[in-house]
């Protein structure tokens with residue numbers, strides 16, 4: 001299987017490799033950075049184990065690379081549940097790069113990749129309800145808030161149960177939003193739409 005590389009305006013999403021250890025460990029080992037993750041903070045052994053697993057399954061975990069500098073600033077992924085034809089999204093950026101719009105960019109690209117390239121039926125993601133950055137990038141990628149699991153997730157750093165927000169989107173919803181772009185240029189979500197003055201037709205990744 002050819003290892004996929006995805007491109008956004010500012011980012012390259014490429015398969016993670018063992019050579020990414022230093023960058024990955026820089027965020028995975030820091031408690032504030034993994035506050036809302038279901039894993040971590042990582043020991044060096046944890047990070048090496050994760051990288052080995054991720055590198056063995058190309059197409060699921062991506063290193064988030066800043067095109068302008070080549071720096072690896074985070075990772076993101078899409079994890080397939082084949083029985084339900086569903087992909088689950090996940091992500092983390094080094095805290096030095098939060099709030100710069102990168103999460104919005106890669107979330108939109110992961111949704112496009114999931115529906116257009118992997119041909120998934122449904123894409124979902126969850127986060128601690130207080131994790132505003134994560135829920136905002138789901139919303140910006142077109143996902144709908146589908147539920148709230150009260151005290152549904154254990155916050156490992158704070159050592160308390162917190163509410164978990166659940167988001168989802170169906171392929172037909174994504175297709176409906178991108179239909180006019182597809183008709184105009186033959187590839188949904190990319191390049192300019194001939195009707196780009198129409199908000200309904202704006203490419204998904206436009207901020």
Ligand SMILES: CC(C)(COP(=O)(O)OP(=O)(O)OC[C@H]1O[C@@H](n2cnc3c(N)ncnc32)[C@H](O)[C@@H]1OP(=O)(O)O)[C@@H](O)C(=O)NCCC(=O)NCCS
Pocket residue numbers: 033034036037091092093094097098099100101102103104105126127128131132133134136137140
């Ligand atoms: C979640 C994460 C990937 C978001 O990426 P990001 O690049 O910081 O997000 P963006 O810059 O694209 O911001 C998207 C929106 O969220 C808001 N936002 C981002 N971080 C925020 C924060 N800490 N608090 C409140 N709002 C925040 C932005 O203002 C923006 O709002 P807008 O849509 O109203 O303009 C990033 O914050 C992160 O890696 N956090 C730590 C790991 C983590 O929590 N992962 C998710 C576990 S479910």
